[in-house]
Amino acid sequence: MTATxxxxxxxxxxxxxxxxxxLGFLTDVDDADLIAFRGQLTSTxxxxxxxxxxRLGSAAKxxxxxxxxxxxxxxxxxxxxxxxxxVIDPSKASEVAAKLPIDFLTDVAVELDxxxxxxxxxxxxxxxxxxxxxxxxxxEDWITLGQFVGFLDESHLTAAVDALDDTQLLRTAxxxxxxxxxxxxxxxxxxxxxxxxxxxxxxxxxxDALLRLATHLRDDQLGPLADAIMAARRGTLNRLVAAAATxxxxxxxxxxxxxxxxxxxxxxxxxxxxxxxxVRADIAAHATSLGVRDDLGPIADALAEQAx
Numbered sequence: 001m002t003a004t005x006x007x008x009x010x011x012x013x014x015x016x017x018x019x020x021x022x023l024g025f026l027t028d029v030d031d032a033d034l035i036a037f038r039g040q041l042t043s044t045x046x047x048x049x050x051x052x053x054x055r056l057g058s059a060a061k062x063x064x065x066x067x068x069x070x071x072x073x074x075x076x077x078x079x080x081x082x083x084x085x086x087v088i089d090p091s092k093a094s095e096v097a098a099k100l101p102i103d104f105l106t107d108v109a110v111e112l113d114x115x116x117x118x119x120x121x122x123x124x125x126x127x128x129x130x131x132x133x134x135x136x137x138x139x140e141d142w143i144t145l146g147q148f149v150g151f152l153d154e155s156h157l158t159a160a161v162d163a164l165d166d167t168q169l170l171r172t173a174x175x176x177x178x179x180x181x182x183x184x185x186x187x188x189x190x191x192x193x194x195x196x197x198x199x200x201x202x203x204x205x206x207x208d209a210l211l212r213l214a215t216h217l218r219d220d221q222l223g224p225l226a227d228a229i230m231a232a233r234r235g236t237l238n239r240l241v242a243a244a245a246t247x248x249x250x251x252x253x254x255x256x257x258x259x260x261x262x263x264x265x266x267x268x269x270x271x272x273x274x275x276x277x278x279v280r281a282d283i284a285a286h287a288t289s290l291g292v293r294d295d296l297g298p299i300a301d302a303l304a305e306q307a308x
Contacts (some may be wrong), residue, residue: 004172006031006034007142007143007146007174007175007177008031008035008038008174009023009027009036010170011147012034012037012038014110015041015042023027026050055151065092065096065098065099066098066099067097067100068092068183069096069101071102072096073100073101073104078104078108078111080111081108082109085116085117085120086113086120089117089121090120090122090123093120094123094124097124098125098128102128102132102135103135105128105131105132106136106139107121109132109136109144109148110141114148114150114151115151117241120157121151124156126156126158126159127153127159128153129159129160129163130159130160130162130163131163133145133159133160133163133164134163134164136269137163137164137165137168142168142171142172142174142175143175144174145160145164145168145175146172146174147172147175147177149159149181150180150181152181154187154188157184157185157187157188158188165200166193166196166199166200167200167204167206169197170201170204170206170213171208171209171213173210174206174208174209174212174213175210180216181211182216182217183216183217183221185213186217186221186225186258187221191227191228191231193230194224194225195227195229195231195232196232197210197228198210198229198232198236199232199236201240202232202235202236207239207243208243208246208249210240211243211244211247211252211253212250213252214252214253214255214256215249215252217255219255222255223259225256225259226256226257226259226260226264229256229260229264230260230261230264237260237264237267237273240253241253242266242271245275245279248282250282250286250287251286254283254286254287254292254296255290255294257299258292258295262298264295265296265297265298266297266298268299269301270302271299272303273305280303283303284303287299287303288302288306
């Protein structure tokens with residue numbers, strides 16, 4: 001994956017007002033180190049003018065919310081608003097946000113560090129969350145959408161997920177900052193919508209995003225995901241196997257395969273038999289590491305045949 005494709009490098013580029021191709025030297029740095037680096041950058045940028053921002057936040061308490069909203073839009077601009085949002089009272093920030101046009105509010109969201117405004121986000125109404133999510137989706141700003149997933153409660157998540165179409169939701173899943181929040185997203189997605197996501201992944205060639213999402217699911221979510229695969233369009237399962245072979249996300253596919261019915265496992269087994277020997281060896285190693293090899297039925301048989 002190139003620097004321009006990696007979400008973590010895209011976030012750093014946005015933070016530094018650079019193009020992603022200017023950060024190509026970070027390609028070999030793993031995501032954990034990039035996340036730590038981004039955290040340091042964010043703290044430095046947000047703390048640089050902490051005194052001034054605090055004074056602005058204190059002054060904001062004295063102004064009526066409609067007046068402050070006009071000043072925010074016409075004088076401060078999105079970047080300064082994003083910085084000030086973290087130092088004013090959350091209820092005041094919510095009142096001001098309600099007076100701002102959605103396009104401007106979305107501009108502010110792009111500049112925000114969710115960690116700085118967690119309490120503010122919690123006070124916002126669901127319809128505002130949905131409107132901003134919809135606008136970000138229309139702008140194809142997956143990075144901003146992905147950053148906020150971990151800071152939305154169930155009600156907010158539901159509003160945001162419902163505001164995005166299937167393709168937009170998949171592209172957002174690929175850029176989620178806090179992967180621990182992914183199970184919460186699946187909790188608010190129906191089996192029918194999950195099936196539609198598989199169909200969209202096949203249509204838009206987004207199986208890598210789907211498999212990244214599946215990598216972080218709870219065990220109790222694998223059954224509904226398997227049901228969604230079976231309800232998706234014919235041929236989806238074979239394409240999912242091919243995608244896993246391409247991107248190497250067997251740790252996502254194999255646990256799902258355990259929950260599939262026998263005939264579907266047999267179909268995967270046939271696809272596995274057609275893969276290159278080194279790929280089959282990789283699958284076998286993953287299955288053993290995950291402790292699911294004995295539960296794969298004919299898929300395990302196909303792997304054993306290749307090892308014979």
